[in-house]
Amino acid sequence: MNKARLEAFSDGLFAVVITIMVLELEPPMDISFSSLVPLVPVFLSYVLSFIYGSVFWINHHHLLAATRRVSSGVLWANLNFLFWLSLIPFFTAWVDENHVASVPVAAYGIALFMVVLSYRILELVLFKVHDADALLVRILRPGRREKFSMVAFALAVPVAFLHPFVSMGIYIFVLIIWFMPARALERALARHDICELK
Amino acid sequence: MNKARLEAFSDGLFAVVITIMVLELEPPMDISFSSLVPLVPVFLSYVLSFIYGSVFWINHHHLLAATRRVSSGVLWANLNFLFWLSLIPFFTAWVDENHVASVPVAAYGIALFMVVLSYRILELVLFKVHDADALLVRILRPGRREKFSMVAFALAVPVAFLHPFVSMGIYIFVLIIWFMPARALERALARHDICELK
Amino acid sequence: MNKARLEAFSDGLFAVVITIMVLELEPPMDISFSSLVPLVPVFLSYVLSFIYGSVFWINHHHLLAATRRVSSGVLWANLNFLFWLSLIPFFTAWVDENHVASVPVAAYGIALFMVVLSYRILELVLFKVHDADALLVRILRPGRREKFSMVAFALAVPVAFLHPFVSMGIYIFVLIIWFMPARALERALARHDICELK
Amino acid sequence: MNKARLEAFSDGLFAVVITIMVLELEPPMDISFSSLVPLVPVFLSYVLSFIYGSVFWINHHHLLAATRRVSSGVLWANLNFLFWLSLIPFFTAWVDENHVASVPVAAYGIALFMVVLSYRILELVLFKVHDADALLVRILRPGRREKFSMVAFALAVPVAFLHPFVSMGIYIFVLIIWFMPARALERALARHDICELK
Numbered sequence: 001m002n003k004a005r006l007e008a009f010s011d012g013l014f015a016v017v018i019t020i021m022v023l024e025l026e027p028p029m030d031i032s033f034s035s036l037v038p039l040v041p042v043f044l045s046y047v048l049s050f051i052y053g054s055v056f057w058i059n060h061h062h063l064l065a066a067t068r069r070v071s072s073g074v075l076w077a078n079l080n081f082l083f084w085l086s087l088i089p090f091f092t093a094w095v096d097e098n099h100v101a102s103v104p105v106a107a108y109g110i111a112l113f114m115v116v117l118s119y120r121i122l123e124l125v126l127f128k129v130h131d132a133d134a135l136l137v138r139i140l141r142p143g144r145r146e147k148f149s150m151v152a153f154a155l156a157v158p159v160a161f162l163h164p165f166v167s168m169g170i171y172i173f174v175l176i177i178w179f180m181p182a183r184a185l186e187r188a189l190a191r192h193d194i195c196e197l198k
Numbered sequence: 199m200n201k202a203r204l205e206a207f208s209d210g211l212f213a214v215v216i217t218i219m220v221l222e223l224e225p226p227m228d229i230s231f232s233s234l235v236p237l238v239p240v241f242l243s244y245v246l247s248f249i250y251g252s253v254f255w256i257n258h259h260h261l262l263a264a265t266r267r268v269s270s271g272v273l274w275a276n277l278n279f280l281f282w283l284s285l286i287p288f289f290t291a292w293v294d295e296n297h298v299a300s301v302p303v304a305a306y307g308i309a310l311f312m313v314v315l316s317y318r319i320l321e322l323v324l325f326k327v328h329d330a331d332a333l334l335v336r337i338l339r340p341g342r343r344e345k346f347s348m349v350a351f352a353l354a355v356p357v358a359f360l361h362p363f364v365s366m367g368i369y370i371f372v373l374i375i376w377f378m379p380a381r382a383l384e385r386a387l388a389r390h391d392i393c394e395l396k
Numbered sequence: 397m398n399k400a401r402l403e404a405f406s407d408g409l410f411a412v413v414i415t416i417m418v419l420e421l422e423p424p425m426d427i428s429f430s431s432l433v434p435l436v437p438v439f440l441s442y443v444l445s446f447i448y449g450s451v452f453w454i455n456h457h458h459l460l461a462a463t464r465r466v467s468s469g470v471l472w473a474n475l476n477f478l479f480w481l482s483l484i485p486f487f488t489a490w491v492d493e494n495h496v497a498s499v500p501v502a503a504y505g506i507a508l509f510m511v512v513l514s515y516r517i518l519e520l521v522l523f524k525v526h527d528a529d530a531l532l533v534r535i536l537r538p539g540r541r542e543k544f545s546m547v548a549f550a551l552a553v554p555v556a557f558l559h560p561f562v563s564m565g566i567y568i569f570v571l572i573i574w575f576m577p578a579r580a581l582e583r584a585l586a587r588h589d590i591c592e593l594k
Numbered sequence: 595m596n597k598a599r600l601e602a603f604s605d606g607l608f609a610v611v612i613t614i615m616v617l618e619l620e621p622p623m624d625i626s627f628s629s630l631v632p633l634v635p636v637f638l639s640y641v642l643s644f645i646y647g648s649v650f651w652i653n654h655h656h657l658l659a660a661t662r663r664v665s666s667g668v669l670w671a672n673l674n675f676l677f678w679l680s681l682i683p684f685f686t687a688w689v690d691e692n693h694v695a696s697v698p699v700a701a702y703g704i705a706l707f708m709v710v711l712s713y714r715i716l717e718l719v720l721f722k723v724h725d726a727d728a729l730l731v732r733i734l735r736p737g738r739r740e741k742f743s744m745v746a747f748a749l750a751v752p753v754a755f756l757h758p759f760v761s762m763g764i765y766i767f768v769l770i771i772w773f774m775p776a777r778a779l780e781r782a783l784a785r786h787d788i789c790e791l792k
Contacts, residue, residue: 004202005601005605005658007206008206008602009608009655011207012210012411012606012608014207015213016610018211019214019215022215022285022288029295033301054277057277058270061207064203075652079648079652083644089616090621091621094621094622097623098623098625103627104621104625107627107630202400205404209401209404209408210606213408213409213606214408214412217482220482220485225490227493227494229494229497230499231499231503245479252472252475255405256468256471256475260468262401263401403599403602407599408606410606411603411606414607421681423684425691425692428697443677450673457599457669458666460599
């Protein structure tokens, strides 16, 4: 019951975060295809924000599908995660509008690190309100993906000052890993009866 | 269960996409009816965006009403569809603010083509997680409306460089077809017991 | 089932329409209380929009609480109603920023007339999918409030060119009537078992 | 049933209110870390608004979790509360952009007072539709936290003209109290079977 409202509220925030950058897309006054060229950075920012928002929405969706109980701590950890996620459009735009300059790329890495860290904290808080043998805990406890991502982002920040494009490559590589949300979790969810999970 | 959250998240995005253009409607400083005239293109853009958003919301509503199972693939196909849909206000505004010039009209056709293509992909991904004799598959498999729309939009793009108003006529004609969401699906949904569908 | 999504989507649109004007409230650069004075028209617009949106949200809430079945026609009638409602912030702002001038007040009356008309159409479409003895039909069929409001708004439009403040008085008087959503409906809803209604 | 829609609508408004300030965060044109410095006040405003919105969302969540019945009065009291909450981003921004000047800090205190007052009114209206021995009434009737907050804010307003930073300290102190939503309520909710509560 509680969970339903947590999901609804998160979805509202996800929807705003994901679509916020489309507000920046102002149609050009000119009528040639080339007049769209100056919009490319804003458009790319929108695409990247949309993908990042979508990737975390899907992972969040699976995480909560396996959740049986929520506490005040879970609500707060969820809000903390949504806060960091809501900063992604800002940092994406800063990178794109400055043609992948070092400082914005480094700042982007810090923001992405915080998103994954806060997502991991949300998982840890969820573990505390579940039994040790709950589906959620058994599958997500190791958190290899989360730990690997945080190490990768932590490395990409200093690298940005030498080769910002290498850092961007790291960000996109990590994004691809998250594209496939815990398949093990999805298979387990499919095996279990939905009633049993709730 | 899964489906409920997919619907809620989609509705959040639909609501933002549909109402985004009303943010562009700034009240004029003047107090005559004629001061509303310069707002007509923005207003028409809003009306068109609202109608397109509504048409696809209703079709999406019927599609998911007949859906019994969702997978990660369905979530991604849905996000892809929502991404293309979210670009419609931008392209509608570009057409209206430039009095139906060739390039914006052609770009609009490409955007509409992508919306219908991504909607068809969503249907195809849904077919994969349903049995061949599921209501959804039996009725929507042929996809005549989707195929016809894509052909019409593909033709309207080159036509826009000769007669942009003819292309706009094609877009509105296709819109009218989508106005009536798969009636066959609706009748079938009504015949079936809701419990049986879920 | 269907109804749940109709409500969720409407709520998303209501939330955007109701809060849209708060985006216009920019904090002043000055730090005296008097620097808030130029914001008063925008603030009043926000209050009025918030109240109008709230009044119609509550009536809409009661209407759908008594609804047992929805059809495509209901979805469309609902979208039509939400479209007109979404124009209210624009017209409210035009009136307030021009200190209740004749033309904006007349335009406001036309917009309010359309909101009530589209709400009545939604009711009529709902009647068609319900039995003649359904709670909804029995109580809302006469539509005295809707008819009275439309007549009042139709009179207030020409009056605006002579005495715009009289028209504003009419709008606020009608608003007060709608403040109390069909009490008869609410009492009937309370008497009925929720399960019986669904 | 009714309650579900009240929650959904409130969540939509909360999501907009909480994220509204991120729209103000425009990426700087420069590419040094120091170019982020002028954004600090806007960023702090966003953080504070996000925290205030979150704190009240969590309390609202617990309040409605313990609610068994809603009436028109509850819907209106809820809208009144959401209205005052929606003004918080505006006043937070006014304080931060003027480096904690006296008048904005005093105005902020008035706005916070109205938020807590309207929250208390919502509780009182909920008490009226519940039995005297309902969980909600037994635990929240005294409203010590609400009364203490209102007194603290009422004192902080005149103090702002002498020592605005003292007033800000009071606001943050009260915020910390609200951080821990009625623990007694949460424990009681956990003890009760969810079915029994609904």
